[in-house]
Amino acid sequence: xxxxxxxRQLPRLWHRYKQALVVGGIVLAWLVLWLVLRxxxxxxxxxxxxxxxxxxxxxxxDAVGASRNSNPVFLYFFNEIRLVIDEFVTFVQALIAQPSFxxxxxxxxxxxxxxxxxFVSLVVAGWRVALxxxxxFVSLxxQGLWQESMDTLSLTLAAVVISLLFGIPLGIWAGLSDxxxxxxxxxxxFMQTMPTFVYLAPLTLFFLIxxxxxxxxxxxxxxxxxxxxxxxxxxxxxxxxxxASESLGATRGQTLVKVxxxxxxxxxxxxxxxxxxxxxxxxxxxxxIDAPGLGKTVVKALQTLDVGTAFNAGxxxxxxxxxxxxxxxxxxxxRTLPRWALFGGLGVTAVTVYFSYTYLWAAEFPADVEFGSSxxxxxxxVTEWAQDxxxxxxxxxxxxxxxxxxNPLQALLAExxxxxxxxxxxxxxxxxxGARSAIVSAVCVGLLVAxxxxxxxxxxLASTLVATIMVMVLGVVVGVWMGRSRRADRLIRPILDxxxxxxxxxxxxxxxxxxxxTRFTAIIAAVVFAAPVAIKIIADGVRAVSPATVxxxxxxxxxxxxxxxxxxxxxxxxxxxxxxxxxxxxVLSMVVVGGLVGAGALGYDVVAGFSQSNLYGKGLxxxxxxxxxxxxxxxxxxxxxxxxxx
Amino acid sequence: xxxxxxxxxxxxxxxxxxxxxGAKVGDSSSGAAGDxxxxxxxxxxxxxxxxxxxxxxxxxxKELKCKVTKKELKEEVAWQGFGTGEVDAVVENWGHDDxxxxxxxxxxTAVSAGSTGVKGQxxxxxxxWLAKEHPDILDWNNLNKYADQFKTSESGxxxxxxxxxxxxxxxxxxxxxNLNLNYKVVYGGSETALIQAFRQAEKDKKWVIGYFYxxxxxxNEVKLEKVKLPEYKAGCDADAEKVACDYPDYxxxxxxxxxxxxxxxxxxxxxxxxxxTNQDQNTVAKYIAEDKMKPEDAAKKWVEANADKIKAxxxxx
Numbered sequence: 001x002x003x004x005x006x007x008r009q010l011p012r013l014w015h016r017y018k019q020a021l022v023v024g025g026i027v028l029a030w031l032v033l034w035l036v037l038r039x040x041x042x043x044x045x046x047x048x049x050x051x052x053x054x055x056x057x058x059x060x061x062d063a064v065g066a067s068r069n070s071n072p073v074f075l076y077f078f079n080e081i082r083l084v085i086d087e088f089v090t091f092v093q094a095l096i097a098q099p100s101f102x103x104x105x106x107x108x109x110x111x112x113x114x115x116x117x118x119f120v121s122l123v124v125a126g127w128r129v130a131l132x133x134x135x136x137f138v139s140l141x142x143q144g145l146w147q148e149s150m151d152t153l154s155l156t157l158a159a160v161v162i163s164l165l166f167g168i169p170l171g172i173w174a175g176l177s178d179x180x181x182x183x184x185x186x187x188x189x190f191m192q193t194m195p196t197f198v199y200l201a202p203l204t205l206f207f208l209i210x211x212x213x214x215x216x217x218x219x220x221x222x223x224x225x226x227x228x229x230x231x232x233x234x235x236x237x238x239x240x241x242x243x244a245s246e247s248l249g250a251t252r253g254q255t256l257v258k259v260x261x262x263x264x265x266x267x268x269x270x271x272x273x274x275x276x277x278x279x280x281x282x283x284x285x286x287x288x289i290d291a292p293g294l295g296k297t298v299v300k301a302l303q304t305l306d307v308g309t310a311f312n313a314g315x316x317x318x319x320x321x322x323x324x325x326x327x328x329x330x331x332x333x334x335r336t337l338p339r340w341a342l343f344g345g346l347g348v349t350a351v352t353v354y355f356s357y358t359y360l361w362a363a364e365f366p367a368d369v370e371f372g373s374s375x376x377x378x379x380x381x382v383t384e385w386a387q388d389x390x391x392x393x394x395x396x397x398x399x400x401x402x403x404x405x406x407n408p409l410q411a412l413l414a415e416x417x418x419x420x421x422x423x424x425x426x427x428x429x430x431x432x433x434g435a436r437s438a439i440v441s442a443v444c445v446g447l448l449v450a451x452x453x454x455x456x457x458x459x460x461l462a463s464t465l466v467a468t469i470m471v472m473v474l475g476v477v478v479g480v481w482m483g484r485s486r487r488a489d490r491l492i493r494p495i496l497d498x499x500x501x502x503x504x505x506x507x508x509x510x511x512x513x514x515x516x517x518t519r520f521t522a523i524i525a526a527v528v529f530a531a532p533v534a535i536k537i538i539a540d541g542v543r544a545v546s547p548a549t550v551x552x553x554x555x556x557x558x559x560x561x562x563x564x565x566x567x568x569x570x571x572x573x574x575x576x577x578x579x580x581x582x583x584x585x586x587v588l589s590m591v592v593v594g595g596l597v598g599a600g601a602l603g604y605d606v607v608a609g610f611s612q613s614n615l616y617g618k619g620l621x622x623x624x625x626x627x628x629x630x631x632x633x634x635x636x637x638x639x640x641x642x643x644x645x646x
Numbered sequence: 647x648x649x650x651x652x653x654x655x656x657x658x659x660x661x662x663x664x665x666x667x668g669a670k671v672g673d674s675s676s677g678a679a680g681d682x683x684x685x686x687x688x689x690x691x692x693x694x695x696x697x698x699x700x701x702x703x704x705x706x707x708k709e710l711k712c713k714v715t716k717k718e719l720k721e722e723v724a725w726q727g728f729g730t731g732e733v734d735a736v737v738e739n740w741g742h743d744d745x746x747x748x749x750x751x752x753x754x755t756a757v758s759a760g761s762t763g764v765k766g767q768x769x770x771x772x773x774x775w776l777a778k779e780h781p782d783i784l785d786w787n788n789l790n791k792y793a794d795q796f797k798t799s800e801s802g803x804x805x806x807x808x809x810x811x812x813x814x815x816x817x818x819x820x821x822x823x824n825l826n827l828n829y830k831v832v833y834g835g836s837e838t839a840l841i842q843a844f845r846q847a848e849k850d851k852k853w854v855i856g857y858f859y860x861x862x863x864x865x866n867e868v869k870l871e872k873v874k875l876p877e878y879k880a881g882c883d884a885d886a887e888k889v890a891c892d893y894p895d896y897x898x899x900x901x902x903x904x905x906x907x908x909x910x911x912x913x914x915x916x917x918x919x920x921x922x923t924n925q926d927q928n929t930v931a932k933y934i935a936e937d938k939m940k941p942e943d944a945a946k947k948w949v950e951a952n953a954d955k956i957k958a959x960x961x962x963x
Contacts, residue, residue, distance in 0.1 A: 046819050047833065048886060066753050068729060204723050209732045288691075290717045299718070303693050304863065304935040305841055391846070402799040505838070512842040517808060517834035518800050596836040598800065604833045608812035613722055614744045 041417030051452035057617030089211035097150035109356030109363030125330030141365035144372030152293030171230025198623035214291030229271030233264035308376035433639025475534030483542025496532035522594025530586035541575020577641030682712035688724035697930035700941035766896035777871035808856030810834035863935035
C-alpha cells in the first residue's frame with residue numbers, strides 16, 4: 001500500500017494517525033484523572049439554591065416590573081409597538097377568524113377562505129398543490145377546528161409578515177456587508193437558541209397580555225431563518241455575475257434589484273418557508289400567554305391528559321404546516337397560468353367569498369359533518385393500546401440505553417472536576433479548529449461557570465450528545481434510503497413534517513407512559529423533533545451526488561452497500577456535517593421540553609424559572625447556559641466540518 | 647372561447663344554487679349588555695381552577711350580564727396582569743408568598759378577596775395498591791425500609807422520589823436531607839409526568855412515591871394515599887434549608903386587582919362572595935376532566951343544581 005500511495009498522501013495519512021493517537025491519549029488521561037478526582041470540584045447547585053447572580057437578575061426583573069407604569073420607555077415606545085401589532089393581528093382575525101364589525105361571524109367565512117387558499121395556491125404553485133390546499137383547509141373544518149385553525153393562521157401570518165418585513169432587508173444587508181453579518185450572527189444564534197420560556201413572562205410585561213406578545217414571542221424565533229437564508233442567498237450569487245453587472249456600469253442599487261435579488265429569489269423563498277415552519281412550531285408555547293387558536297386546545301386537553309383531543313388539534317397544525325410548506329416550496333419554480341384559468345379562478349374565488357360573507361352555511365363550517373370525533377377516538381385508543389402493551393419492551397430499551405450510554409457519559413462530564421472538563425474541551429477544540437476554536441471554547445466554558453450552573457450544564461450536555469448520536473444514526477439510515485428511492489421519499493416526507501410541527505406534548509403523554517419521567521424520554525422527544533431535519537438534509541445530499549458517479553460505481557460491480565459506503569456517503573460529506581450541526585441545534589432547542597418530562601438539569605431550571613418568581617434569575621441563567629452550549633457546539637461542528645470537507 | 651362559456655355556466659349555476667336557500671348572516675342577532683361591564687378573569691392551567699372560573703364566569707354572564715373575558719395564563723403572568731390592568735381576578739391561589747409579597751405588599755396592585763372555601767394539601771403520595779399491601783409505608787419513618795423498591799434508572803442506588811410540577815413550591819430536597827432518607831429527588835417537570843406515573847403505578851402495581859396535591863381530578867380516578875411526614879407547625883418551614891416538617895394546609899384564596907376592588911362593581915362582589923367546598927369543586931372538575939364536558943356546560947349543570955348557593959354569592963352587599 002505504501003508504495004501505491006502518492007508521496008503527498010503519506011505525510012497527511014501519518015498526520016491523521018498521529019492526531020487520532022493524541023485524541024485517544026487525552027481521553028485516556030481524562031478517564032484516569034476522573035477515577036482519581038471523581039466528585040471533586042463539580043460545582044453542583046441544588047434545585048432550590050440560588051447564586052448571587054440569580055438574585056441580582058431577580059431584583060432587576062422586579063425593578064422593571066415595578067416601574068412599568070411610570071417609565072417613559074414603556075409609555076411611549078413599547079406601547080406604540082404593541083398598539084400597531086395588536087391592531088394588525090386583530091384585523092386579520094376579524095377577516096377570517098373572529099366575529100367582527102358587528103357581525104356574528106368573521107368577514108370571510110370558511111368557503112371564502114378555502115376559495116382564496118385554493119386560488120393563491122393555483123397561481124403560485126399550480127394545480128396539484130391547489131388541490132392539496134383546498135383539501136387541507138376543508139379537513140381543518142371537518143376536524144371541528146375551523147375557528148381555532150383560523151386564529152392560529154391569523155397569528156402565524158401576522159408573525160410571518162412582520163418577520164419578513166424586517167428579516168429580508170436585514171438579510172440583504174448581512175448578505176452585502178461582512179461587518180453587518182458578523183454582528184448579526186451571534187444575535188441570531190441567541191434568538192434561536194434562547195428558550196422561549198425565559199422571555200415569555202417578561203414579554204407580557206413589555207407588551208401586555210394579548211396578540212402583540214404572542215406575535216412577538218413567535219417572531220423572535222421565526223425571523224432568524226429568514227435573515228440567515230436571505231443573507232446566504234445573496235452571498236451565493238456567483239461573483240462573475242455581479243462583476244459583469246458592475247462592469248456594465250450598474251449602480252449598487254441596480255445590481256441589487258436587477259441581479260442579486262432575482263438570482264437569490266429561489267433561496268429567499270426557502271427562507272420564507274422556514275420562517276412559516278418556525279412560527280407554527282411556536283403555537284403551543286404562545287398559548288401559555290393567551291394566544292388564541294389551536295395551541296389553547298392542545299394545552300387545555302393536556303390538563304386532563306386527553307391525548308385524543310390534543311392529537312386532533314396537533315394534526316390540524318400539521319395540516320396547516322404541510323399546506324403552507326408545499327405552497328411556498330412550489331412557489332420557488334416560475335410558472336405561468338393560462339389566462340382562462342386565472343380569470344376563471346378569480347371568478348370562482350370571488351363568488352365563494354361573496355357567499356361566505358352573505359350566507360350562514362358558507363360562513364360557519366357545518367358542525368354535523370366532521371371526522372374530528374373519529375380522530376379523537378382513534379388516537380385515544382391507539383395511545384391506550386400502546387400504553388398497555390408496550391411498556392415492558394420499551395422500559396427495557398430505556399434501561400439499556402440509560403445504563404450503557406447516558407449514565408457513563410454523564411458520569412464522565414458531570415462528576416469530573418470542572419477544570420478537568422474545561423481543559424479537555426479547550427484542548428480538543430484546539431486540535432479540531434486551531435487557536436481560534438480554542439479561544440471560543442474557553443470563553444464559553446468560562447461563561448458556563450459564571451452562570452453558576454456548571455453541573456446542570458454538563459448533565460444537559462451528556463443528554464444532548466446522546467440525542468445527537470441517535471439523530472445522526474437515524475439521519476444516515478433513513479436519509480440514504482430516501483435519497484436512493486423517490487417512493488420512500490414521498491412516503492416518509494409527510495411523517496417528517498409531522499414530527500417537526502406536531503406539538504411535542506401530544507406525543508409526550510404516551511412517551512411518558514412508555515419510558516416514564518426520565519432523561520431517556522427527554523432524549524426521545526428531542527430525536528423526534530431533530531431527526532427530520534437531519535434526515536431531510538442527508539436525503540437531499542445523497543440525491544445530489546451525480547447519477548453518473550453512482551452509475552459508474554454500479555457498472556464497476558459494486559454492491560448497493562459498497563456504493564452507499566464508498567461513493568454516496570463520502571460524496572455527501574457536506575450534507576452529513578450540516579446535518580450533524582443542525583441536528584445538534586435542534587436537539588438543544590428541545591432541552592426545555594425535556595425538562596418537562598424528566599430531564600432535570602438546565603431544562604428544568606428554565607421551566608421552574610418560568611413558574612416561580614424567585615427562581616426567575618436562575619431560569620434566565622439556565623437559558624443563557626443553553627445558548628452558550630449551543631454556540632460552542634455549533635462553532636466546533638462547523639470547524640470540524642471545514643476540516644473534514646477540505 | 648368555449649371555455650369561457652363553460653365557466654360562466656358554472657358560476658351562474660352556483661349562484662342560482664346558493665340563492666335558493668340558506669339563512670343569511672345577521673338574520674338573528676342578539677346583543678346583551680348590562681351594567682356590569684367587562685370582567686377579565688384569569689384562567690390558570692389546572693382543572694380545579696378551571697372549575698372555579700367556569701362557575702364564576704357562568705354566573706357573571708347569566709345573572710349579572712357581565713361581558714366575561716377569560717384569559718388563559720400561567721400564575722406568574724396572571725399576577726403580573728394586575729399591574730398592567732389586564733387581569734381583574736385570580737380565583738384559586740395556592741399560597742404563592744413570593745407573589746403576594748411582590749404584588750400585594752410592594753407594588754400594591756393586588757388585594758386578597760378572601761377564601762374560596764377549598765382546602766389545598768401538598769405532600770408525598772403513593773398509589774392505593776401500595777398503601778393497601780404495605781400500610782406502614784404511609785409513615786415516613788418506614789420509608790428507608792422500602793427505598794430499594796423505589797429505585798429507577800434515574801435515581802442511582804437510592805429510591806426515587808418523583809417531584810414534579812415546577813409551579814408549586816417544593817421543599818423535597820431539604821426534606822430528604824433533613825429526615826435522612828435514602829432517596830433522590832427526580833424532577834419529572836410537569837403535572838402530566840406525575841399523573842402518568844401514578845396512573846401506571848396503580849395499573850401495573852409499580853412502586854412510585856411522589857409529590858402531589860389535592861384537590862386534583864386524578865384523585866377521583868386513582869385514590870392516592872398521603873404519606874405522613876413530621877407534623878407541620880407554624881414557622882417550621884421558615885428556613886428553606888432546614889425544613890423537616892410536612893407542608894402546611896393551604897386555604898386556597900382569591901386575589902383581585904386593586905382597581906377592580908376599588909371600583910366595587912357587581913363582578914367584584916361576586917368574586918368576593920364566591921365560596922364553595924372541595925366537594926363542589928371536585929364535582930365540576932369531574933364533569934370537565936372525566937365526562938369531557940365543556941367548562942361552560944359543566945358550570946351550567948352545577949349552577950342549576952345549586953341555585954341556593956348562587957343566591958348567596960350574588961346577594962347585594
